[in-house]
Structure formats: structure tokens, C-alpha cells
Amino acid sequence: MRxxxxxxxxxxxxxxxxxxxxxxxxxxxxxxxxxxxxxxxxRVAITAGSRGIDGVVGVLRATVRAVADAGGHPFLFSAMGxxxxxxxxxxxxxxxxxxxxxxxVGAPVSCSDRVVELGETGAPLPGLPVxxxxxxxxxxxxxxxxxxxxxxxxxGPHESGLLxxxxxxxxxxxGAAMVHRLGWSNMxxxxxxxxxxxxxxxxxxxxxxxxxxxxxxxxxxxxxxxxDIAERESRLLERARALLPRLPVDDLDALxxxxxxxxxxxxxxDTNVIGRLRLEGMPEPERPRVRCLGVxxxxxxxxxxxxxxxxxxxxxxxxxxxxxxxxxxxxCLTSGGPQRAAVPMAFPDxxxxxxxxxxxxxxxxxxxxxxxxxxxxxSLDSLWVSEAVLPEVAAVEEIEVTDRRPGxxxxxxxxxxx
Numbered sequence: 001m002r003x004x005x006x007x008x009x010x011x012x013x014x015x016x017x018x019x020x021x022x023x024x025x026x027x028x029x030x031x032x033x034x035x036x037x038x039x040x041x042x043r044v045a046i047t048a049g050s051r052g053i054d055g056v057v058g059v060l061r062a063t064v065r066a067v068a069d070a071g072g073h074p075f076l077f078s079a080m081g082x083x084x085x086x087x088x089x090x091x092x093x094x095x096x097x098x099x100x101x102x103x104x105v106g107a108p109v110s111c112s113d114r115v116v117e118l119g120e121t122g123a124p125l126p127g128l129p130v131x132x133x134x135x136x137x138x139x140x141x142x143x144x145x146x147x148x149x150x151x152x153x154x155x156g157p158h159e160s161g162l163l164x165x166x167x168x169x170x171x172x173x174x175g176a177a178m179v180h181r182l183g184w185s186n187m188x189x190x191x192x193x194x195x196x197x198x199x200x201x202x203x204x205x206x207x208x209x210x211x212x213x214x215x216x217x218x219x220x221x222x223x224x225x226x227x228d229i230a231e232r233e234s235r236l237l238e239r240a241r242a243l244l245p246r247l248p249v250d251d252l253d254a255l256x257x258x259x260x261x262x263x264x265x266x267x268x269x270d271t272n273v274i275g276r277l278r279l280e281g282m283p284e285p286e287r288p289r290v291r292c293l294g295v296x297x298x299x300x301x302x303x304x305x306x307x308x309x310x311x312x313x314x315x316x317x318x319x320x321x322x323x324x325x326x327x328x329x330x331x332c333l334t335s336g337g338p339q340r341a342a343v344p345m346a347f348p349d350x351x352x353x354x355x356x357x358x359x360x361x362x363x364x365x366x367x368x369x370x371x372x373x374x375x376x377x378x379s380l381d382s383l384w385v386s387e388a389v390l391p392e393v394a395a396v397e398e399i400e401v402t403d404r405r406p407g408x409x410x411x412x413x414x415x416x417x418x
């Protein structure tokens with residue numbers, strides 16, 4: 001694979017970025033508070049999740065300011081299921097890594113593993129215990145803030161978003177474990193059944209839904225009252241699906257992902273991008289079709305959580321050294337996907353990994369190999385593709401070729417050059 005001619009391309013993906021998402025967040029939350037009539041002096045709990053979202057610190061700070069300006073006393077609480085190892089210290093580390101601190105958002109940030117049981121669900125999944133973060137359940141009002149996007153393990157009218165934040169995330173490790181025991185095929189029903197109990201028994205006044213464009217910038221910041229979350233979130237999910245960046249072609253012999261991590265996707269690499277689920281009982285995506293997949297590095301802000309490394313066929317020894325097995329195993333055991341924690345074939349450096357890809361593919365001519373190299377599964381506006389792929393990409397979308405190489409280039413340590 002050293003002689004696969006490569007081209008770096010820049011794609012003209014549709015941009016829909018808001019000019020000032022912080023101002024939009026402030027206005028939306030202020031209007032929500034006026035509609036809901038939150039009393040002065042109310043303690044308002046705001047969710048803080050583990051996803052890396054562009055501008056999320058500014059959005060949370062604007063939410064805090066809107067609550068304070070309305071006479072409330074805002075605080076953030078960790079709502080990330082089992083992420084951060086399920087411990088208060090681990091949760092705080094995850095939030096700090098995202099820039100979410102008391103100084104940054106202008107309000108206290110509560111991290112805890114404590115939950116209260118709100119009762120049990122009714123139809124369509126009766127008898128499930130419903131857990132919620134203890135300190136948030138004791139507040140006078142709750143506001144959920146989360147990115148709405150297609151999930152990497154299941155699909156339906158509600159996937160990653162506000163309802164999931166209020167059910168799985170806010171249930172912390174205990175609640176997340178209970179939900180994931182049901183299996184991915186029951187996830188949508190579980191979210192809806194548990195969400196109904198949370199909305200009925202807690203003073204959730206609403207949520208702030210965030211949608212990103214293909215450049216990771218916020219394209220929508222919309223507040224919605226509690227009664228409207230189910231319907232409005234579903235509509236925003238369709239918009240997020242339309243804006244989701246994907247590979248420019250559906251068929252590849254080889255895909256190299258430079259870096260995986262929780263900031264890019266809940267399972268390290270977005271399954272909607274790489275076309276792999278590897279979950280028992282769940283069908284594999286029809287597209288894209290990638291014959292072999294290699295991942296080179298684990299993002300530092302993942303704190304060793306390498307959930308999703310098992311989606312790859314090949315990796316590097318340096319990524320393996322960066323894995324915190326406790327955090328990774330907890331995440332994968334909780335979510336019911338132990339296959340995603342399996343460490344693939346590991347090689348001393350990137351050059352050796354690409355050589356292994358070549359041994360697997362055994363092409364008659366390397367010039368015919370259909371290959372792509374991406375920075376991560378969230379940033380797909382600029383990437384490397386092989387010459388064999390270029391005509392197909394150019395025929396279906398507007399691109400600019402910004403660089404060419406006779407083959408993948410490496411530094412003296414065997415690392416793939418940008």
C-alpha cells in the first residue's frame with residue numbers, strides 16, 4: 001500500500017452555521033423560561049453530557065445566564081450514563097476535558113454517581129425502574145441540553161438527543177446499565193417509556209436541542225417545552241440526518257481513520273460513516289461497504305476510553321497503549337457491545353499497518369486500490385482519496401484537489417503524514 005497514488009480533496013459540503021449560537025441559545029432559553037413561568041429563586045438543573053460539541057461551552061454559559069437573568073439559580077449536573085467510568089471524579093475529568101468547568105459556564109457543576117428511583121414504566125415496556133440524577137431530581141426545574149443526531153447503534157424517531165439525555169444520560173451508570181440490558185432493538189421503546197415517566201414526575205420545563213452542520217458548527221439551537229420534546233426532537237433529527245457528513249463513495253477497499261474518540265462519536269467512530277455496527281442481533285448497514293478499516297490514534301480527551309476500537313480490523317501499538325481498559329470495558333459492557341472493545345491486530349507504526357492492509361487486499365495493481373484517509377469520522381470536508389476513487393467523487397459532488405502524492409507518506413517514526 002506504499003504505492004497507492006493519493007489526492008487530498010476539499011469538498012464543498014453545505015454549510016448551515018448559525019452566526020451567533022450563544023446569542024440564539026440565550027434568546028431561546030429566555031423565551032422558554034417566560035413560557036413556562038419558572039418562579040424567581042428556582043434551582044434549575046441543566047444537563048452536562050460527555051459529547052464534544054463545537055461551541056457547547058458557550059451554549060451552556062448562555063443557558064446559565066438566561067436562567068440567572070430570569071431570577072433562577074442554575075447549576076449543571078453530569079448526565080453521561082457510565083462515561084467517565086461512572087465515578088464523580090471520572091465525570092469531572094470528562095467535563096473538564098471538554099472545557100465544561102464552573103469558571104467557564106458561570107455556575108456550579110455537580111458530578112455524582114447518586115440516583116433516585118422515580119417509579120416504573122408503563123407501556124410499551126412496563127415494569128422498568130426509572131433512575132435519575134439525585135441532585136437534579138431535587139431541583140425546582142430541569143433543562144436538558146444536548147446534540148440531536150443519528151445514533152451509532154440504533155435508529156428510530158428518537159436517537160441521540162434530549163429524550164436520551166433525560167433517560168440514559170441522566171440515569172447515570174445505574175440507569176444506563178438497566179436500559180442497555182434490554183438490547184439495542186428495544187432502545188427506542190425504552191427511551192420513550194422512561195422519558196414519559198421522567199417528564200411526568202419531574203419538573204422538566206424543556207430542552208435545548210443542538211444540530212451540527214457538516215463542518216461541526218451549530219446549525220440549529222432550538223428550545224422546546226417538555227410537552228413538545230418528542231415531536232420537535234424527531235423533526236430536528238431528520239434535519240441532522242440530512243446534514244450528517246458521509247464518505248464521498250460507498251465502496252472502499254481500505255479506510256484509514258487517523259483518530260477515534262468519544263468527542264467524535266459515542267463509539268469512537270461514527271458507524272453511519274464507516275458502515276459497521278458489530279452488535280449482536282443488529283443488521284450491518286447496507287452502506288458504505290469498507291473491506292478493511294484501520295485506526296491510528298485515540299484522542300487524548302477520550303481519557304483512555306477506546307469504545308469502538310473493535311470496529312477496526314487494524315490499529316497501532318501506540319493506540320493500544322493509550323487504552324484505559326477499565327473505562328472501555330465498563331462502557332462496552334454497559335451498552336451491551338463487548339465486541340466494540342476487542343483490540344484488533346496491532347502494528348508498531350502506521351507504515352506497518354498499511355503494509356498489513358496490502359497483505360490482506362493483495363491487489364494486482366496498487367494504482368487500482370480504492371482507499372481513503374480521514375482525520376476522524378466527524379471531519380469529512382477534507383480527506384485523502386486514491387486516484388482510483390477520484391473520478392467517481394468528482395462526478396457526484398464539487399471538489400477541489402489540494403495536493404497529490406505518489407503514495408501515502410510517513411515520517412521517520414513511521415507515522416502517516418497529514
